[in-house]
Amino acid sequence: xxARNFIKSGRKIVAIGRNFSEHAKELGNAxxxxxxxxxxxxxxxxxxxxxxxxxxxxxxxxxxELGVVIGKGGRDIQAANASEHIAGYALAxxxxxxxxxxxxxxxxLPWSAAKGFDTFTPVGPFIxxxxxxxxxxxxxxxxxxxxxxxxxxxxxxxFQVPQLIEHVSRVMTLExxxxxxxxxxxxxxxxxxxxxxxxGLEYQGAELSRIEFSAVARD
Amino acid sequence: xxARNFIKSGRKIVAIGRNFSEHAKELGNAxxxxxxxxxxxxxxxxxxxxxxxxxxxxxxxxxxELGVVIGKGGRDIQAANASEHIAGYALAxxxxxxxxxxxxxxxxLPWSAAKGFDTFTPVGPFIxxxxxxxxxxxxxxxxxxxxxxxxxxxxxxxFQVPQLIEHVSRVMTLExxxxxxxxxxxxxxxxxxxxxxxxGLEYQGAELSRIEFSAVARD
Ligand SMILES: [Mg+2]
Ligand SMILES: [Mg+2]
Ligand SMILES: [Mg+2]
Numbered sequence: 142x143x144a145r146n147f148i149k150s151g152r153k154i155v156a157i158g159r160n161f162s163e164h165a166k167e168l169g170n171a172x173x174x175x176x177x178x179x180x181x182x183x184x185x186x187x188x189x190x191x192x193x194x195x196x197x198x199x200x201x202x203x204x205x206e207l208g209v210v211i212g213k214g215g216r217d218i219q220a221a222n223a224s225e226h227i228a229g230y231a232l233a234x235x236x237x238x239x240x241x242x243x244x245x246x247x248x249x250l251p252w253s254a255a256k257g258f259d260t261f262t263p264v265g266p267f268i269x270x271x272x273x274x275x276x277x278x279x280x281x282x283x284x285x286x287x288x289x290x291x292x293x294x295x296x297x298x299x300f301q302v303p304q305l306i307e308h309v310s311r312v313m314t315l316e317x318x319x320x321x322x323x324x325x326x327x328x329x330x331x332x333x334x335x336x337x338x339x340x341g342l343e344y345q346g347a348e349l350s351r352i353e354f355s356a357v358a359r360d
Numbered sequence: 361x362x363a364r365n366f367i368k369s370g371r372k373i374v375a376i377g378r379n380f381s382e383h384a385k386e387l388g389n390a391x392x393x394x395x396x397x398x399x400x401x402x403x404x405x406x407x408x409x410x411x412x413x414x415x416x417x418x419x420x421x422x423x424x425e426l427g428v429v430i431g432k433g434g435r436d437i438q439a440a441n442a443s444e445h446i447a448g449y450a451l452a453x454x455x456x457x458x459x460x461x462x463x464x465x466x467x468x469l470p471w472s473a474a475k476g477f478d479t480f481t482p483v484g485p486f487i488x489x490x491x492x493x494x495x496x497x498x499x500x501x502x503x504x505x506x507x508x509x510x511x512x513x514x515x516x517x518x519f520q521v522p523q524l525i526e527h528v529s530r531v532m533t534l535e536x537x538x539x540x541x542x543x544x545x546x547x548x549x550x551x552x553x554x555x556x557x558x559x560g561l562e563y564q565g566a567e568l569s570r571i572e573f574s575a576v577a578r579d
Contacts, residue, residue: 152371153401158470179470180399182372184533196531216478249465251377251398251472254531259435312415312473314403 144212144228144318145267148188151318154181154262155309156206156235160298160324164204167327176300176308179252181235181322185262189352194260194359195334199238201261201356203332204325205283205291205340207276208233209302210267211321216314223303226315230268230276232342232350234283235322236261239331264320265342265352273344276302276323283340285332293326334358363431363447363537364486367407370537373400373481374528375425375454379517379543383423386546395519395527398471400454400541404481408571413479413578414553418457420480420575422551423544424502424510424559426495427452428521429486430540435533442522445534449487449495451561451569453502454541455480458550483539484561484571492563495521495542502559504551512545553577 143150155178159165162172187193195201212228235256242255273279282292300308305321315321332338334356342350362369376397378384384391406412414420431447454475461474492498501511519527524542528534551557553575561569 153403155401155472177469177473179472180401180476182374182399182532184372184535246468249468250396252470253374253398253472254396257399257532259531259533312478313401313476314478316403 144210147210147267147318147320148186148264151183151320152316154183154320154322156181156256156322157305157324160300161293161326162299163327164325164329167329173299176305178309179256181262182257185257185259187260187263189263189265189354191263191354192260193236193263193332193338193354193356194258195332195356196238196258196359200240201332202237202239202329203283203285203290203338204235204237204329205281206233206235206322206325207279207281207295208264209321209323211315211317211319214314214316216310218306218310218315220303220307223306226306227270229270230273231320232265232340232352233322234263234340235325236263263352263354265350268349272349278344280343281326283338285338286336290330291326291328297326298324332356363429366429366486366537366539367405367483370402370539371535373402373539373541375400375475375541376524376543379519380512380545381518382546383544383548386548392518395524397528398475400481401476404476404478406479406482408482408484408573410482410573411479412455412482412551412557412573412575413477414551414575415457415477415578419459420551421456421458421548422502422504422509422557423454423456423548424500425452425454425541425544426498426500426514427483428540428542430534430536430538433533433535435529437525437529437534439522439526442525445525446489448489449492450539451484451559451571452541453482453559454544455482482571482573484569487568491568497563499562500545502557504557505555509549510545510547516545517543551575
């Protein structure tokens with residue numbers, strides 16, 4: 142068990158919703174006044190390079206996100222101590238069956254299926270925390286079929302990483318290898334079978350991660 | 361890694377909602393026409409005997425449930441083959457912060473916090489599948505502070521175990537050690553700090569599992 146190996150050994154993925162105002166607005170949602178989160182299953186991980194499956198009947202949206210990989214576990218972690226619990230980062234996509242999510246939201250039902258299909262958490266390799274001294278100065282971008290769709294900087298987060306760790310760990314213990322997805326900038330949109338998906342993570346102008354996936358239809 | 365050891369090594373808990381009509385009705389919900397599910401984090405496990413934490417400000421309801429422990433993993437598992445994937449069972453409680461869940465339902469937000477606090481999945485030891493040849497003939501009961509609250513038989517499930525496994529595994533791969541919670545009979549209600557919680561699982565009149573927890577306040 143190690144944080145570096147989080148794709149194989151991690152036990153949970155906690156994903157923050159609507160943490161960038163422009164993204165909350167583009168989906169017609171209110172900007173949150175407190176963080177909220179949902180769980181994705183670790184069975185949804187797929188490592189880069191790989192295949193993204195588009196299940197039949199699903200409108201699958203990309204959400205490019207900064208993933209925080211937990212090192213030392215803990216609960217009731219104070220924001221001021223959060224950095225001691227961060228082993229590193231990873232570039233990730235929080236794929237979402239938007240039509241199923243819209244239906245769930247209307248009915249007051251859980252988001253778990255809409256967010257949890259196999260291959261719905263494409264992810265890049267572990268980046269040690271020392272390579273990203275400031276997680277709020279990270280550029281995230283994604284191209285679908287050669288077209289730039291999202292391109293944002295994590296300084297626009299409504300709730301910053303230490304607050305997110307404090308918030309989540311007040312509810313559930315964070316363990317080594319857990320991944321916290323920190324929300325997506327504006328520009329989400331559909332991925333169709335046959336399209337190529339490329340995303341990047343840059344810190345101070347240097348590309349620290351690039352991931353590549355091809356989208357395929359799933360019956 | 362083994363199914364027997366699911367509390368320590370399992371990677372997900374998939375919980376079915378409203379799978380007993382009388383329970384759906386007691387909360388004012390429609391009886392579902394298709395199964396639906398949500399995820400609980402494995403960090404919410406607590407083994408019997410143990411302590412259930414009641415977080416400040418939460419109205420915590422008990423839901424006694426039959427847990428199915430996955431042996432051989434798989435995806436797109438057919439109902440007809442589901443039994444090959446079941447290693448065993450466990451008696452479990454799906455604890456729920458009902459006030460937070462009600463609020464989430466109203467706002468169309470995820471159930472993950474309401475269902476995911478530490479100690480919100482109290483569980484008993486692994487029961488080999490051979491001890492329960494028919495999972496739809498299991499009696500589940502729970503007493504809180506000496507009072508019988510729930511007492512139902514799994515023959516009243518709306519969707520039976522093989523259908524649940526087919527449904528979940530069409531969305532997400534099931535892996536060895538995953539736990540599927542199959543829904544709760546009527547009679548859910550609050551647990552207060554200081555109360556003792558005892559639950560049992562019976563098969564053909566024989567008690568196969570009994571679990572005991574004391575509820576304590578958590579700040
Ligand atoms: Mg999990
Ligand atoms: Mg997201
Ligand atoms: Mg339940």
